[in-house]
Amino acid sequence: MWGRLSLDALPHDMITIGGVIGGGLALLAGIAALTYFKKWRWLWTNWLTSLDPKKIGVMYLVVATIMLLRGLADAGMLRAQQAVFAAGDGGPISPDLFQQVFSAHGTIMIFFVAMGALFGIVNLIVPLHIGSRDVAFPLLNSISFWLFVAGMVLINLALAVGEFSTAGWLAYPPLSELQYSPGTGVDYWIWSLQIAGIGSLLSGINFLVTIFTMRRPGMSFMKMPIFVWSVVGCMALVVFAFPILTATLSMLSLDRTIGTHFFTSDMGGNPMMYINLIWAWGHPEVYILILPAFGVFSEIVPVFSKKRLFGYTSMVLALMAITFLSFTVWLHHFFTMGAGANVNAFFGIMTMVIAIPTGVKVFNWIFTMYRGRVKFATPMLWFMGFVVTFTIGGLTGVLMAVPGIDFQVHNSLFLVAHFHNMIIGGVIFGFFAALTYWWPKFTGFRLHEGLGKAAFWCWLIGFLLAFLPLYALGFMGAARRLDSYDASLGWQGLFIVAGVGLLIILLGVFFQVVQVGYSIWKRRELAVGADPWDGRTLEWSTSTPIAEYNFASLTPVIYRDEFWEQKHRSDVKKPVELIEPIRVPKNTGVGAGIGLLAVIVGFGVIWHIWWLALAALLGSIVIVIVATLKEDTERIIGVDEIVATEKKLRGVKV
Amino acid sequence: MKKSVKPFFSPWRVIFLVVCVVIIASLGAFLLLNGKNIAVLNPQGIIASKQKDLIIFTVLLSMIVVVPVFIMLFAFAWKYREGNTKAKYTPEADGNRLIEITWWAIPLIIIAILSVVTWVSTHDLDPYKKLKSDTPALTIRVVALQWKWLFIYPDQGIATVNEVRFPEDTPVNFEITADAPMSAFWIPNLGTQTYAMNGMTSKLSLEADNVGEYRGSNTNISGEGYAKMNFKAIATSRHEFDMWVKAIAGSNSHLDWTVYEELAKPNKNQPVVYYMLHEPELYAMIQHKYMDDQTTNVQQSGMMNHEGMN
Numbered sequence: 001m002w003g004r005l006s007l008d009a010l011p012h013d014m015i016t017i018g019g020v021i022g023g024g025l026a027l028l029a030g031i032a033a034l035t036y037f038k039k040w041r042w043l044w045t046n047w048l049t050s051l052d053p054k055k056i057g058v059m060y061l062v063v064a065t066i067m068l069l070r071g072l073a074d075a076g077m078l079r080a081q082q083a084v085f086a087a088g089d090g091g092p093i094s095p096d097l098f099q100q101v102f103s104a105h106g107t108i109m110i111f112f113v114a115m116g117a118l119f120g121i122v123n124l125i126v127p128l129h130i131g132s133r134d135v136a137f138p139l140l141n142s143i144s145f146w147l148f149v150a151g152m153v154l155i156n157l158a159l160a161v162g163e164f165s166t167a168g169w170l171a172y173p174p175l176s177e178l179q180y181s182p183g184t185g186v187d188y189w190i191w192s193l194q195i196a197g198i199g200s201l202l203s204g205i206n207f208l209v210t211i212f213t214m215r216r217p218g219m220s221f222m223k224m225p226i227f228v229w230s231v232v233g234c235m236a237l238v239v240f241a242f243p244i245l246t247a248t249l250s251m252l253s254l255d256r257t258i259g260t261h262f263f264t265s266d267m268g269g270n271p272m273m274y275i276n277l278i279w280a281w282g283h284p285e286v287y288i289l290i291l292p293a294f295g296v297f298s299e300i301v302p303v304f305s306k307k308r309l310f311g312y313t314s315m316v317l318a319l320m321a322i323t324f325l326s327f328t329v330w331l332h333h334f335f336t337m338g339a340g341a342n343v344n345a346f347f348g349i350m351t352m353v354i355a356i357p358t359g360v361k362v363f364n365w366i367f368t369m370y371r372g373r374v375k376f377a378t379p380m381l382w383f384m385g386f387v388v389t390f391t392i393g394g395l396t397g398v399l400m401a402v403p404g405i406d407f408q409v410h411n412s413l414f415l416v417a418h419f420h421n422m423i424i425g426g427v428i429f430g431f432f433a434a435l436t437y438w439w440p441k442f443t444g445f446r447l448h449e450g451l452g453k454a455a456f457w458c459w460l461i462g463f464l465l466a467f468l469p470l471y472a473l474g475f476m477g478a479a480r481r482l483d484s485y486d487a488s489l490g491w492q493g494l495f496i497v498a499g500v501g502l503l504i505i506l507l508g509v510f511f512q513v514v515q516v517g518y519s520i521w522k523r524r525e526l527a528v529g530a531d532p533w534d535g536r537t538l539e540w541s542t543s544t545p546i547a548e549y550n551f552a553s554l555t556p557v558i559y560r561d562e563f564w565e566q567k568h569r570s571d572v573k574k575p576v577e578l579i580e581p582i583r584v585p586k587n588t589g590v591g592a593g594i595g596l597l598a599v600i601v602g603f604g605v606i607w608h609i610w611w612l613a614l615a616a617l618l619g620s621i622v623i624v625i626v627a628t629l630k631e632d633t634e635r636i637i638g639v640d641e642i643v644a645t646e647k648k649l650r651g652v653k654v
Numbered sequence: 655m656k657k658s659v660k661p662f663f664s665p666w667r668v669i670f671l672v673v674c675v676v677i678i679a680s681l682g683a684f685l686l687l688n689g690k691n692i693a694v695l696n697p698q699g700i701i702a703s704k705q706k707d708l709i710i711f712t713v714l715l716s717m718i719v720v721v722p723v724f725i726m727l728f729a730f731a732w733k734y735r736e737g738n739t740k741a742k743y744t745p746e747a748d749g750n751r752l753i754e755i756t757w758w759a760i761p762l763i764i765i766a767i768l769s770v771v772t773w774v775s776t777h778d779l780d781p782y783k784k785l786k787s788d789t790p791a792l793t794i795r796v797v798a799l800q801w802k803w804l805f806i807y808p809d810q811g812i813a814t815v816n817e818v819r820f821p822e823d824t825p826v827n828f829e830i831t832a833d834a835p836m837s838a839f840w841i842p843n844l845g846t847q848t849y850a851m852n853g854m855t856s857k858l859s860l861e862a863d864n865v866g867e868y869r870g871s872n873t874n875i876s877g878e879g880y881a882k883m884n885f886k887a888i889a890t891s892r893h894e895f896d897m898w899v900k901a902i903a904g905s906n907s908h909l910d911w912t913v914y915e916e917l918a919k920p921n922k923n924q925p926v927v928y929y930m931l932h933e934p935e936l937y938a939m940i941q942h943k944y945m946d947d948q949t950t951n952v953q954q955s956g957m958m959n960h961e962g963m964n
Binding site for chain 1: 682741776846853
C-alpha cells in the first residue's frame, strides 16, 4: 500500500531534525500569519491563481530567495565542517550527511535559486521590454511556475521524509545507480529536477514565442533591448538542452526502478554515456544562467552612463555566438575520462573560442562608460564587481580549457573556485543588479542605497576571501567534496579564511534583508516616480505601479532606445495614444492544481506508491483537458476602465 | 547654500587603500602558504613540470587581455564619473567600427596562439602516451576500491594497498580500473589525474625525478569513505625498490581471488598492506566482473584488450 514508505523515513540525526523543525516552524509561522491577518483569500486571488507575468515573476523571486537562504545554510554547514572539524576525524556532520548537504547545495543553488531568479526576472521584464501586455501562453506560464514550485517542495521534503542524494549535484552513475545508492535520495534528486525541468522547458517555449510574436509594432529584431536578445539565446538553449536532461533523468530513473541497464557498469550499460548526456545539457545550462546576466548589464551600463550601448550589433553577434558555441564544449567537463588527444584538444579549443565573444562583451560594456557620465548607484557597483570577479573566473576558465592543465586541477577545489567565480560573480551579481535596478518600477520606491552598497562590499570581499583560498587549495592537491583531510597537510588555515569569507557574504545577505525591510518601512521617503533612473527602454515609459495590462496603448516603436529618444529629442513627437478595449486572462487555479498533483506524482514514484502516482498523473491530465475545453478564460477591460486607471496611475488624461 | 563636500575617495586615498590591501593580502597569503606543499606548482616529475610551465604560459598570455580590462575599467570609471563635468560626454556615440574590430581581433589572435599550444600540449601530455626513457618502464595496475587503492605489480608478482612504490627516473605505466563507483587517480606532484572506471582500463604514464614521498588521492566522489581514500606514492632509488620487492615476495601474505573479495568490501581507513600476488590474472578477473558472458560489448573489451582506444 505505502511502497517503501515507513516510519524509518523520518530523520534520525540531530542536524537534519533541527533543519526540519526550523523549516517547519517557519512554515507554521507563515500559515499562522496568513490566518491571523485573514489574508488567505487575498493570497489565492491576487497571487497564487494570477496569470499576470508580473505577479508570477514576483512569486518566482520569493521562492528563489527562500531557496537561496536554504542553499546558504547548506554552504555554512560545508564550510564549518571543513574549517573547524575536518582536519582529523570529522565533527558533528557525518560523511553521509556531508555528502547529502553538498548534493543539496549544488542542486538547490542551480535549479531553484539561479533558475528561479532567472525566470522571475524574465517574467517581470521581458513583456515590458518588448512593449507587450502579456506572454504568449499565460496559463502555460502559470503551470511552469507551479511545476518549479513542485520540484522545490519535493527537494525540501527529502529533508523530512527519507534522505537526499549523496551523489553530488549531477549524480554520476554508477554511484547514483541502485547498486551503490539503494535509498530514496537519488530518486528525490531525479524527480524534483524532472518536474522542475519540464516547467523550465515549457517556460522556454513560452518566452521564445512571446519574443518572436508579441513585440511592439516597429520593434524589429535589431531594435530589441539586449536583455531581450540575451533571453532569446537563453530560451533557445532551454528549448534545445532541457529535453536532453529529461531524457537522461528518465533513463537513470528506469535503471533504478525497473532494472534497465542504460548507465550501469555491468550488463552492457555505460556510465560514460550518462556523463556525456548530462553535460550536453549541463554546459548549455551554464549559459542559460549567465546570458540573462549579460543582458541585465547591457541594460544597466548605458542607463547609468547616460549613453547609448557601445557596439549593439557586436553585442548581438556575441550573444548568438555564445549561444551556438555553448553546445560544442561539453566534453571539457571530463577531459580526464580517457578521450584521445584529438578529441580533448578539439573541445579545449572550442572552449577557448567562447572567450572571444565574451571578451568582446566586456570591452563593449567598458566602452559604454567611455565619454559617458557614470553614476555609481548600487546596480553599477554590482557591474564593477562583476567585471572584476568574472575576469578572474574567465582567466581560470581558460586555464582549465587547456586539457594539459585541466589534468592537474580537475575535480579539485580549483574547479570549485572557478565555477563559483562564474556563478556568484556573474549570475548572482547580475541578478542583484537587476533587482536593485528594476525594484522601483514594480514597487514605486527605491531600495536604500547605503544598505545596498554595504551589501555589495560584503559580497565582493566575502566572495574573494571565500574562493581565492580554494584556488590555492586546489593547487595543493585538495579534492572537492572532502568531509575530512589530514591535519598535517596544513590546509586548515585556508579553509578558515574561506569560512570567514562566507561569514562576510552572510553579513551581506543580512544587509540585503535589512535593506528590503527598511525600504518597505520607509517607502514614502524613498518613493520615486515611474522613471527614477532616466531609463531608455519601454518599461520606464509606463506608469508605476504598472497597470495589469502594462501599456494602455501599443504605439509603434521607432528607435532602439525608444523612451530615451522620446524624452530627449525635440524632433520626436510623443506618439498619439489610442485606447481600445484590452483582453486579459482570468485567474485560474489550474497551475496550482497541477503543481500539487505533480508533487504527489513525484512522491508516489520516489516511494514506489504506484497507485498514488498513477491517480495523481491521471488527475493532472484531466485538469489539463478540462482547462483547455473551458472557453470563458478572458476578461475584457473596457475603454472607460482604462481611462480611469490611467488617470489614477499617471494623473493624466488619455 | 550648498556646501562643497570633498569626495571621500580622492585618488591618493584610493591608491593608499589599494596598497594597504595588497600588503595585507600578500602577508596573509605568505603566512598561509609558506612551507606548504603547493603540489601543482612544485612538480617532481616530467609531466607535472610541463603542466606547471603550461599554466604559467597561459596565465601570462591571458594577461594581454586581463590587464587592459582592469586598467580601462577603473580608468574610465574614474575619468567619466558623474561628478567630473570636465570630461568629454558623447551620449549619442554607440560604436566605432575600428575599435570593435580590434576587440574581436585581439582575443582572436590570442586564442589562435593558445589553440596551437593546446593542440601540441594535449598531444604531448596525452596520458596514454608512454614516456620514453633509457630505463625500462615499470607497469603498475591500479584498482580503485571502496575506499582504498589496490596496486598490482604484474612483473614483480606483488601487490600493495594504499601505498605505491616505484624507482625514480623510471617511467611508470599505470593501468587503472575500478571495482567501485567511478573514482579518479591523482598524484599532484607527479601530474595528470585520470578516471578509474569499472570494466575499463585508463592508462597513465608518469615519472618521478626525485626520491620522495608524495600524496595521492581520489578526486571523484565514490561514496561514504571517499575523503579517506588516499595513498602514498613513494619514489625510491632503484636499489631500494628492488630490496622492497624482494622483501614482499619473500613474505607469506598472499593475494588470490578469495582474499581479494574480502579486501574489496567497503571499508574506511584501510591500513597499508603488502601481498605476494598468487592470482596472476587478478586484474583481468576484476574487469570481467563487469562483463556479461553473453554480451559482446565491443567498447568495453576494446578498452581492455587493445592499445590506445584514443
